[in-house]
Amino acid sequence: MTGKRWAALAIAAVLLFFSIAINAFSIFASTNFESNFNELFGATDELFAEEVIESGSATNQIAVLDLNGTIQDTGGTTSFFTTEGYHHQTFMKKLDYVKENNSVKAVILRVNTPGGGVVESAEIHDKIVEIQSEANKPVYISMGSMAASGGYYIAAPAHKIFATPETLTGSLGVIMQGYNFAGLAEKYGVEFITIKSGPYKDIMSPTREMAEEEREILQSMIDNSYEGFVKVIAEGRGMSEAEVRQIADGRIYDGRQAKEIGLIDDFGYFSDVVEAVKEEQNIGNAQVVKYTESFGLGSLFSLGAQKLKGGDHELTSLLNLLSQTHSPRLMYLYAE
Secondary structure (H helix, E strand, O other): OOHHHHHHHHHHHHHHHHHHHHHHHHHHHHOOHHHHHHHHOOOOOOOEEEEEEEOOEEEEEEEEEEEEOOEOOOOOOOOOOOOOOOOHHHHHHHHHHHHHOOOEEEEEEEEEEOEEEHHHHHHHHHHHHHHHHOOOOOEEEEEEEEEEOHHHHHHOOOOEEEEOOOOEEEOOOOEOOOOOOHHHHHHOOOOOOOOOOOOOOOOOOOOOOOOHHHHHHHHHHHHHHHHHHHHHHHHHHOOOHHHHHHHOOOOEEOHHHHHHOOOOOEEOOHHHHHHHHHHHOOOOOEEEEEEEEOOOHHHHHHHHHHHHHHHOHHHHHHHHHHHOOOOOOOEEEOOO
């Protein structure tokens, strides 16, 4: 066999090896690499790590939970490709944890979000109501730079809401958005073929104009969710539904305006909220703790994957695109 043939075989073998390796890596990553790694190497089974922010009595705790990013349920899984942000199922577990933890006497929820899904926002709202009514633990809201739409929906039932004068809040209402790229497709000669079981099966399809009767169907869904939003604010803030409708037209408010119309109780940064909780709940000796996800060995690999993604902008864009759903859905979301 000639040298060229040997070289060709070697190249083919190398390509085959890399192809098999990439496929194996993709399958392993998609089956929750971090979880498998932690299980394999005996990493911690603790759901959350407790970080002490202020020292005090461990039997009188103020639990601090952070809600950052868009409120949406991405499945609750953590994989090699997981990025930092909001994880709905993990956050719900934290709420359950502070509800059942007898050492926790009060909860501070730091909110920094433009809102998110209707269902996810309602689930958090209901859990906050449970914590206060069933566990008798007051929940205080500390708004960050933004706590809009769904971010306000979850804040409404809280014992007290604090914000800064510059906090963006409001955007009270419901939205559903989609795309229509039929014109663009026609320009490039792309034809869409749809076979459906009923006239509304492809409602809000991005491949054609929406019919008026379809718009009416979707508007009725929006109106139903809006009525639920109005009721939540009215009950949480002690307003009449008529009063809520006057301010819940979708507009955004800064903290000063929000205080004037009764959407928040007072101004204050996080440290001010901590002091208010201690004083109002008579737990001046409280230990202030924050619950974060346990940092097992598998997390190191997850962080490594994040750095890898950050170094390749095309790969990052591709992974982000593949991870997003383009199906229209009802949202309590401040759409910029």
